[in-house]
Amino acid sequence: MKKRNKILIIIGIIFILILGGAFGAYKYINRIKNVKLQGSDEELKISQETQEKSKKENIENILLLGVDKEENATDTIMVLSLDKDDNTAKLTSIMRDTYVNQGDGKVNKINYAYHYGGVEGTVSTLNELFNLDIKKYALIDFDGLVEIIDYLGGINLNITEQERQLCGASKAGNVVLSGKEALAFSRIRKIDSDFVRTARQREVMFAILKKCKDIPLTSYPSIIADLSSKVQTNLSTMEMLSMAKYLLTLNTNNLEDFRIPIDGTTKDNASGIYYLYWDKEANTKALHEFIYGK
Numbered sequence: 633m634k635k636r637n638k639i640l641i642i643i644g645i646i647f648i649l650i651l652g653g654a655f656g657a658y659k660y661i662n663r664i665k666n667v668k669l670q671g672s673d674e675e676l677k678i679s680q681e682t683q684e685k686s687k688k689e690n691i692e693n694i695l696l697l698g699v700d701k702e703e704n705a706t707d708t709i710m711v712l713s714l715d716k717d718d719n720t721a722k723l724t725s726i727m728r729d730t731y732v733n734q735g736d737g738k739v740n741k742i743n744y745a746y747h748y749g750g751v752e753g754t755v756s757t758l759n760e761l762f763n764l765d766i767k768k769y770a771l772i773d774f775d776g777l778v779e780i781i782d783y784l785g786g787i788n789l790n791i792t793e794q795e796r797q798l799c800g801a802s803k804a805g806n807v808v809l810s811g812k813e814a815l816a817f818s819r820i821r822k823i824d825s826d827f828v829r830t831a832r833q834r835e836v837m838f839a840i841l842k843k844c845k846d847i848p849l850t851s852y853p854s855i856i857a858d859l860s861s862k863v864q865t866n867l868s869t870m871e872m873l874s875m876a877k878y879l880l881t882l883n884t885n886n887l888e889d890f891r892i893p894i895d896g897t898t899k900d901n902a903s904g905i906y907y908l909y910w911d912k913e914a915n916t917k918a919l920h921e922f923i924y925g926k
Contacts (some may be wrong), residue, residue, distance in 0.1 A: 663860040666868070669767065671752055677760035678767065682920075686765050689924055690717045694867075695755060695769040699746065706746045706754060711766070713923045716878060720886040722923060723837065725830050730893060731907040732757060741907065762892075762916050770865040781811030784847070787839035789814070794823050814839075827891065834889040841887065890922045 669676065673683075686693065691713055698708035706728065713722040728743040745757040755766050781787055786808040793804040799816040801807050809817060818836050821829045867875070893910035897918075 665861075665864040666866060667751075667864050668866050669752055669755060669769070671756070675756065676752065676767070677756040678765050679759060679763040680765075682763050683765040685924060689715070691715050691923065692768070693764060693766050693923070695751075695758065695766045697746065697751070697754065697769065697771045699771060704747045706743045709742065709754065709758070711758070711764070711923075714875070714878060715923075718886075719882060720888060721882060722888045722890065723834060724890040724892060724919060724922065725834060726758070726892050727827075727830060727908055729906055729908040731909050732761065761912065762919050768865075768867055768871070770863060770867065772863055781809075781814050781840065784840065784843040786810050787814055787836065787843055789817065789835065789839055791817065795820060798822065827895070830891050831889075834891075838887050838889065888922075890919070892919055894918045 673680075685691075694712045694714070696708070696710040696712055697706050699706055709726040709728065711724045711726070713724070714720075715722065726742060728741065730742040731740060732742045732745065733740070742757065742761075745754045749756070751769055751771060755769065758764055759766055788806065789809055790806050791799065791801060791804055791809075795801075795817060796804040796807075798820050799809065799813045801809055801813050801817075814836050818829070818833045820832060893908060893915050897911040897914045899909045
Protein backbone atom coordinates (compact mmCIF):
# COMPACT_ATOMS: atom_id res chain seq x y z
CA MET A 633 0.00 0.00 0.00
CA LYS A 634 1.47 3.35 -1.00
CA LYS A 635 2.27 5.64 1.89
CA ARG A 636 0.61 8.62 0.29
CA ASN A 637 -2.77 6.91 0.48
CA LYS A 638 -2.55 6.79 4.26
CA ILE A 639 -3.05 10.55 4.30
CA LEU A 640 -6.77 9.91 4.05
CA ILE A 641 -6.90 9.40 7.80
CA ILE A 642 -5.22 12.69 8.69
CA ILE A 643 -8.45 14.52 9.36
CA GLY A 644 -9.73 11.65 11.47
CA ILE A 645 -6.57 11.54 13.55
CA ILE A 646 -6.52 15.27 14.17
CA PHE A 647 -10.15 15.42 15.18
CA ILE A 648 -9.91 12.35 17.39
CA LEU A 649 -7.04 14.00 19.24
CA ILE A 650 -8.75 17.37 19.46
CA LEU A 651 -12.16 16.04 20.44
CA GLY A 652 -10.53 13.68 22.90
CA GLY A 653 -9.11 16.65 24.76
CA ALA A 654 -12.62 17.93 25.28
CA PHE A 655 -13.49 14.68 27.02
CA GLY A 656 -10.72 14.91 29.58
CA ALA A 657 -7.86 13.01 27.96
CA TYR A 658 -5.46 15.85 28.78
CA LYS A 659 -2.47 13.66 29.61
CA TYR A 660 -2.63 12.16 26.14
CA ILE A 661 -3.14 15.50 24.42
CA ASN A 662 -0.02 16.74 26.19
CA ARG A 663 2.01 13.97 24.54
CA ILE A 664 1.61 15.66 21.18
CA LYS A 665 4.90 17.11 19.98
CA ASN A 666 4.55 20.89 20.12
CA VAL A 667 6.96 22.66 17.77
CA LYS A 668 6.65 26.39 17.18
CA LEU A 669 7.21 27.95 13.79
CA GLN A 670 10.52 29.76 13.49
CA GLY A 671 10.53 33.15 11.82
CA SER A 672 8.74 36.47 11.86
CA ASP A 673 5.47 37.20 10.07
CA GLU A 674 7.54 38.76 7.31
CA GLU A 675 9.75 35.68 6.98
CA LEU A 676 6.69 33.41 6.91
CA LYS A 677 5.25 35.65 4.15
CA ILE A 678 2.05 36.24 6.11
CA SER A 679 -0.29 38.55 4.24
CA GLN A 680 -1.21 41.39 6.56
CA GLU A 681 -4.22 42.22 4.39
CA THR A 682 -5.54 38.67 4.66
CA GLN A 683 -4.75 38.58 8.37
CA GLU A 684 -6.96 41.64 8.87
CA LYS A 685 -9.69 40.03 6.75
CA SER A 686 -9.53 36.80 8.77
CA LYS A 687 -9.79 38.71 12.02
CA LYS A 688 -12.77 40.71 10.75
CA GLU A 689 -14.55 37.62 9.38
CA ASN A 690 -13.61 35.46 12.41
CA ILE A 691 -11.93 32.85 10.21
CA GLU A 692 -8.87 30.78 11.08
CA ASN A 693 -6.71 29.00 8.50
CA ILE A 694 -4.78 25.93 9.66
CA LEU A 695 -2.29 23.99 7.54
CA LEU A 696 -2.55 20.18 7.56
CA LEU A 697 0.42 18.19 6.28
CA GLY A 698 1.03 14.50 5.68
CA VAL A 699 4.71 13.68 5.18
CA ASP A 700 6.43 10.83 3.32
CA LYS A 701 9.60 10.23 5.34
CA GLU A 702 11.36 8.37 2.54
CA GLU A 703 11.10 11.33 0.16
CA ASN A 704 11.07 13.92 2.93
CA ALA A 705 8.26 15.65 1.07
CA THR A 706 4.60 16.30 1.74
CA ASP A 707 2.15 13.79 0.29
CA THR A 708 -0.75 15.94 1.38
CA ILE A 709 -1.12 19.70 1.70
CA MET A 710 -4.47 20.97 2.93
CA VAL A 711 -5.79 24.19 4.40
CA LEU A 712 -8.56 23.84 6.98
CA SER A 713 -10.54 27.07 7.31
CA LEU A 714 -12.82 27.44 10.32
CA ASP A 715 -15.49 30.11 9.83
CA LYS A 716 -16.77 30.65 13.34
CA ASP A 717 -19.40 33.22 12.41
CA ASP A 718 -21.04 31.00 9.78
CA ASN A 719 -20.27 27.82 11.77
CA THR A 720 -18.60 26.07 8.84
CA ALA A 721 -15.40 24.13 8.21
CA LYS A 722 -13.83 24.38 4.75
CA LEU A 723 -11.12 22.05 3.50
CA THR A 724 -8.91 22.96 0.53
CA SER A 725 -6.49 20.42 -0.92
CA ILE A 726 -3.46 21.69 -2.84
CA MET A 727 -2.40 19.18 -5.48
CA ARG A 728 1.11 17.95 -4.72
CA ASP A 729 2.41 18.35 -8.30
CA THR A 730 1.47 22.02 -8.48
CA TYR A 731 4.42 23.81 -10.08
CA VAL A 732 6.19 26.46 -8.02
CA ASN A 733 8.87 28.78 -9.34
CA GLN A 734 10.51 30.59 -6.46
CA GLY A 735 13.48 31.74 -8.46
CA ASP A 736 16.06 29.81 -6.41
CA GLY A 737 16.05 26.69 -8.56
CA LYS A 738 15.23 24.42 -5.62
CA VAL A 739 11.47 24.05 -5.48
CA ASN A 740 9.66 22.95 -8.60
CA LYS A 741 6.74 21.04 -7.09
CA ILE A 742 4.89 22.45 -4.13
CA ASN A 743 5.26 19.25 -2.11
CA TYR A 744 9.05 19.72 -2.08
CA ALA A 745 8.79 23.01 -0.20
CA TYR A 746 8.90 20.82 2.92
CA HIS A 747 11.99 18.97 1.70
CA TYR A 748 13.96 22.20 1.34
CA GLY A 749 12.43 24.31 4.11
CA GLY A 750 10.47 22.13 6.52
CA VAL A 751 7.13 23.29 7.88
CA GLU A 752 8.27 26.91 7.72
CA GLY A 753 9.16 26.51 4.04
CA THR A 754 5.73 25.10 3.26
CA VAL A 755 3.93 27.79 5.27
CA SER A 756 5.87 30.64 3.65
CA THR A 757 5.39 29.16 0.16
CA LEU A 758 1.61 28.87 0.58
CA ASN A 759 1.28 32.29 2.19
CA GLU A 760 3.26 33.93 -0.60
CA LEU A 761 1.57 32.07 -3.46
CA PHE A 762 -2.00 32.54 -2.27
CA ASN A 763 -1.81 35.68 -0.10
CA LEU A 764 -2.72 33.68 3.01
CA ASP A 765 -2.14 34.22 6.72
CA ILE A 766 -1.29 30.69 7.89
CA LYS A 767 0.35 30.59 11.32
CA LYS A 768 -0.97 27.31 12.72
CA TYR A 769 -0.27 23.82 11.45
CA ALA A 770 -0.57 20.10 12.22
CA LEU A 771 1.83 17.58 10.71
CA ILE A 772 1.04 13.87 10.67
CA ASP A 773 3.32 10.85 10.65
CA PHE A 774 0.81 8.37 9.31
CA ASP A 775 2.89 5.18 9.27
CA GLY A 776 0.87 2.29 10.67
CA LEU A 777 -2.37 4.25 11.07
CA VAL A 778 -4.40 2.76 8.22
CA GLU A 779 -6.35 0.65 10.69
CA ILE A 780 -8.03 3.75 12.13
CA ILE A 781 -10.88 3.40 9.62
CA ASP A 782 -11.46 -0.16 10.78
CA TYR A 783 -11.32 1.04 14.39
CA LEU A 784 -14.16 3.39 13.51
CA GLY A 785 -16.16 0.45 12.16
CA GLY A 786 -15.69 1.55 8.55
CA ILE A 787 -17.00 4.67 6.85
CA ASN A 788 -20.18 5.36 4.92
CA LEU A 789 -19.83 6.31 1.25
CA ASN A 790 -21.97 6.32 -1.89
CA ILE A 791 -20.05 4.59 -4.68
CA THR A 792 -20.68 3.71 -8.32
CA GLU A 793 -20.45 0.23 -9.82
CA GLN A 794 -17.14 1.12 -11.50
CA GLU A 795 -15.75 2.31 -8.18
CA ARG A 796 -17.05 -0.83 -6.45
CA GLN A 797 -15.16 -3.05 -8.87
CA LEU A 798 -11.91 -1.19 -8.25
CA CYS A 799 -12.13 -0.88 -4.47
CA GLY A 800 -13.46 -4.35 -3.72
CA ALA A 801 -16.68 -3.36 -1.96
CA SER A 802 -19.52 -5.88 -1.77
CA LYS A 803 -22.02 -3.67 -3.59
CA ALA A 804 -22.52 -0.26 -5.19
CA GLY A 805 -24.62 2.57 -3.74
CA ASN A 806 -24.61 3.51 -0.07
CA VAL A 807 -22.12 1.19 1.60
CA VAL A 808 -19.86 0.89 4.64
CA LEU A 809 -16.27 0.56 3.45
CA SER A 810 -13.51 -1.04 5.49
CA GLY A 811 -10.17 0.68 5.82
CA LYS A 812 -8.70 -1.34 2.96
CA GLU A 813 -11.69 -0.66 0.71
CA ALA A 814 -11.78 3.06 1.55
CA LEU A 815 -8.10 3.47 0.76
CA ALA A 816 -8.51 1.55 -2.51
CA PHE A 817 -11.45 3.85 -3.32
CA SER A 818 -9.23 6.88 -2.74
CA ARG A 819 -6.55 5.56 -5.13
CA ILE A 820 -8.88 5.12 -8.10
CA ARG A 821 -7.69 7.08 -11.12
CA LYS A 822 -8.24 4.66 -14.05
CA ILE A 823 -11.84 5.69 -14.67
CA ASP A 824 -11.33 9.47 -14.55
CA SER A 825 -8.40 11.64 -13.42
CA ASP A 826 -6.06 12.71 -10.65
CA PHE A 827 -8.38 15.66 -10.02
CA VAL A 828 -11.29 13.34 -9.29
CA ARG A 829 -9.01 11.20 -7.12
CA THR A 830 -8.35 14.18 -4.84
CA ALA A 831 -12.12 14.71 -4.61
CA ARG A 832 -12.47 11.10 -3.47
CA GLN A 833 -9.81 11.70 -0.84
CA ARG A 834 -11.73 14.67 0.57
CA GLU A 835 -14.93 12.60 0.51
CA VAL A 836 -13.22 9.91 2.58
CA MET A 837 -11.87 12.49 5.02
CA PHE A 838 -15.26 14.00 5.67
CA ALA A 839 -16.69 10.50 6.17
CA ILE A 840 -13.98 9.87 8.76
CA LEU A 841 -14.80 13.13 10.52
CA LYS A 842 -18.47 12.21 10.71
CA LYS A 843 -17.58 8.82 12.17
CA CYS A 844 -15.20 10.38 14.71
CA LYS A 845 -18.09 12.23 16.29
CA ASP A 846 -19.76 8.88 17.02
CA ILE A 847 -16.84 7.35 18.93
CA PRO A 848 -17.87 6.36 22.50
CA LEU A 849 -16.35 8.74 25.03
CA THR A 850 -14.76 5.85 26.91
CA SER A 851 -12.73 4.93 23.82
CA TYR A 852 -10.90 8.24 23.51
CA PRO A 853 -8.09 7.72 26.05
CA SER A 854 -6.77 4.50 24.48
CA ILE A 855 -6.91 5.67 20.87
CA ILE A 856 -5.43 9.06 21.72
CA ALA A 857 -2.59 7.34 23.55
CA ASP A 858 -1.79 5.45 20.34
CA LEU A 859 -2.04 8.44 18.02
CA SER A 860 -0.67 11.39 19.98
CA SER A 861 2.99 10.55 19.32
CA LYS A 862 2.34 10.69 15.57
CA VAL A 863 1.28 14.35 15.49
CA GLN A 864 3.36 17.53 15.52
CA THR A 865 1.70 20.93 15.82
CA ASN A 866 2.06 24.44 17.19
CA LEU A 867 -1.53 24.49 18.44
CA SER A 868 -1.59 24.84 22.21
CA THR A 869 -3.70 22.56 24.41
CA MET A 870 -6.14 25.42 24.99
CA GLU A 871 -6.38 26.10 21.25
CA MET A 872 -7.14 22.43 20.62
CA LEU A 873 -9.81 22.44 23.32
CA SER A 874 -11.34 25.59 21.86
CA MET A 875 -11.36 23.93 18.45
CA ALA A 876 -12.96 20.84 19.97
CA LYS A 877 -15.80 22.92 21.36
CA TYR A 878 -16.35 24.40 17.92
CA LEU A 879 -16.22 21.06 16.11
CA LEU A 880 -18.55 19.33 18.55
CA THR A 881 -21.30 21.80 17.69
CA LEU A 882 -20.60 21.76 13.96
CA ASN A 883 -23.35 20.40 11.74
CA THR A 884 -21.75 17.94 9.33
CA ASN A 885 -23.80 19.57 6.56
CA ASN A 886 -21.60 22.63 7.09
CA LEU A 887 -18.47 20.89 5.81
CA GLU A 888 -17.27 22.22 2.45
CA ASP A 889 -14.38 21.14 0.24
CA PHE A 890 -12.32 22.67 -2.54
CA ARG A 891 -9.28 21.90 -4.68
CA ILE A 892 -6.42 23.97 -6.07
CA PRO A 893 -5.71 24.31 -8.98
CA ILE A 894 -9.30 24.76 -10.11
CA ASP A 895 -10.63 23.41 -13.39
CA GLY A 896 -9.75 25.37 -16.51
CA THR A 897 -6.65 27.04 -15.05
CA THR A 898 -3.95 24.46 -15.80
CA LYS A 899 -1.96 23.67 -18.93
CA ASP A 900 -0.15 20.63 -20.30
CA ASN A 901 3.35 19.80 -19.18
CA ALA A 902 5.98 19.36 -21.88
CA SER A 903 9.10 18.95 -19.75
CA GLY A 904 9.09 15.15 -19.40
CA ILE A 905 8.50 15.44 -15.64
CA TYR A 906 4.92 15.76 -14.51
CA TYR A 907 4.24 19.29 -13.30
CA LEU A 908 0.86 20.91 -12.88
CA TYR A 909 1.20 24.39 -14.39
CA TRP A 910 -1.50 26.77 -13.21
CA ASP A 911 -2.85 30.33 -13.31
CA LYS A 912 -1.82 32.00 -10.04
CA GLU A 913 -4.19 34.97 -10.26
CA ALA A 914 -7.28 32.90 -11.07
CA ASN A 915 -6.57 30.32 -8.38
CA THR A 916 -5.76 32.85 -5.67
CA LYS A 917 -9.01 34.65 -6.41
CA ALA A 918 -10.99 31.39 -6.37
CA LEU A 919 -9.40 30.27 -3.09
CA HIS A 920 -10.18 33.55 -1.33
CA GLU A 921 -13.76 33.44 -2.60
CA PHE A 922 -14.12 29.92 -1.22
CA ILE A 923 -12.69 30.80 2.19
CA TYR A 924 -14.05 34.32 2.64
CA GLY A 925 -16.97 34.54 0.22
CA LYS A 926 -17.36 37.00 -2.63
